[in-house]
Amino acid sequence: MLLFRSLTIPLIALSLSSAVLADASHRADSHGPIGVMGEHMHKEGEVMFSYRYMLMEMDGNLDGTSSVSTDEILEDYRVAPENMTMEMHMLGAMYAPSDDLTLMLMVPLINNEMDHTMQMMGGMGGMGMMMPMRSEFTTETDGVGDIKVGGLYRLNQTDDSTLILNMTLSLPTGSIDEKDVTGMSMGNKVQLPYSMQLGSGTYDLKPGLTYTNSQPTYSWGAQTIATIRLDENDNDYSLGDRIMATAWYARPFADTFSWSLRGAYEYWGDVDGEDKKLNPMMKNMVPTADPDLRGGQRVDLAAGVNWIIPGSATNRLALELIKPVYQDLNGPQMETDYSLVLGWQLSL
Incomplete structure (x- = not known):
């Protein structure tokens, strides 16, 4: 009897483990954190539609790893960027023509808003000296961003792991000719x-x-994902190449919930060339117009949760909060305060 028990208990545990693994596609953590894209594949014939709301808040400026105050920036420039809000609504679709290939389409809708402080010489002060005066202004842009098309190819699979080749092409559908009124443009819209x-x-x-x-x-x-610019755009510049690496750990804590922790590293280069539509004097007036002050690197930590909506193993909601823990920027350049990603996914 004791021998029977000693054999039966491990066999039951093994069976339960196999059942869990066999049903891994219905676990809340079968998809990665919502801030990671292209991390899972679908079975032949499956379709998935997704929506992500992404928010990034930037506040203050860094030069290297050191904070730079507005007063310090205005010693060298006429305008200092103060804070920026970047919002994105990402519409996505995935389709698997086979078990080994999943095709992807991502369409971003973007809204950017940046607040600035401008310093100008004002009225006469004591002893007949000109006194500086400050004012504030905000610029805003919105519209369709760069649409991404591509696919995921399964390189290898075992009972518990998958290795995927990611291959995406970003199309130049987002505008690079956005204009708005600035504090120095005398009421006219100028290239931003x-x-x-x-x-x-x-x-x-x-x-x-x-x-x-x-x-x-x-x-x-x-x-790990790289972004390689294949050419120069119509305004005679290209954004810097990028490299991103991330790793995560996730754990179910209920039938329909899982939590995750993630670390990420990202590096991006300066702008190559200069925007021919920007006023050449702007890079001496505001640091955001200087192509040599656009590169940097950042380390993020993120915490997230996935939820499969009860009654359906194909409907899920997910949330991830991302906080930088290290930033080294070619500056003065705006530093990221935090990011938030909220998403919904429906598989058919």
């Missing part, structure tokens, strides 16, 4: 600096690799 534009203006190749691993009580994954 790089960070306020809606797209890159170039065809960008985004190759990468993704590895995922699912165990009975947890899952984890890692991904």
